[in-house]
Amino acid sequence: MKKLHISQDDKLILGICGGIAESFGMNSNLVRLIFVASFFAGSAGLWIYLILAVILPRKTANEQIIDVEPETEGNKIYRLWDHRMLGGVCAGIAKYFSWDVTLVRLIFVGLSFVGGIGVLLYLFFWFLFPNEE
Numbered sequence: 001m002k003k004l005h006i007s008q009d010d011k012l013i014l015g016i017c018g019g020i021a022e023s024f025g026m027n028s029n030l031v032r033l034i035f036v037a038s039f040f041a042g043s044a045g046l047w048i049y050l051i052l053a054v055i056l057p058r059k060t061a062n063e064q065i066i067d068v069e070p071e072t073e074g075n076k077i078y079r080l081w082d083h084r085m086l087g088g089v090c091a092g093i094a095k096y097f098s099w100d101v102t103l104v105r106l107i108f109v110g111l112s113f114v115g116g117i118g119v120l121l122y123l124f125f126w127f128l129f130p131n132e133e
Contacts, residue, residue, distance in 0.1 A: 003057075003102070004103060005056055005058065006026075006052075007022055014049075014053050038039045051109055052106070055102055055109075076130075078092050078131065079091075079126070079130065085105070089129060090104040090110075090122075099122060108122055
């Protein structure tokens with residue numbers, strides 16, 4: 001799987017659906033159909049689309065996005081200061097599980113809409129995980 005990104009080649013509006021399709025090797029029209037269906041089923045698709053537009057990095061036409069598996073040191077999760085947006089919790093979890101950091105951020109944002117549990121978990125992990133040295 002490639003890293004999640006905003007596509008510059010396959011886009012109708014901002015390139016969110018095209019980037020998701022490129023990352024997962026899917027048809028971009030299927031991803032667009034899912035977003036449109038979720039929009040009409042409570043407007044969740046619109047909110048997810050806007051959040052992705054802010055979080056996902058842009059891929060330029062000549063840039064190659066390479067999926068590199070980061071090596072974890074031991075079995076401890078650290079808060080990473082490179083690739084961080086707030087406290088480095090999502091970057092640390094992503095490195096530990098060899099996931100894309102954007103996917104972990106999306107999970108926390110999604111959990112934040114479910115009773116605010118994402119915010120509570122993030123703060124809990126912020127104090128639980130030590131800084132990477």
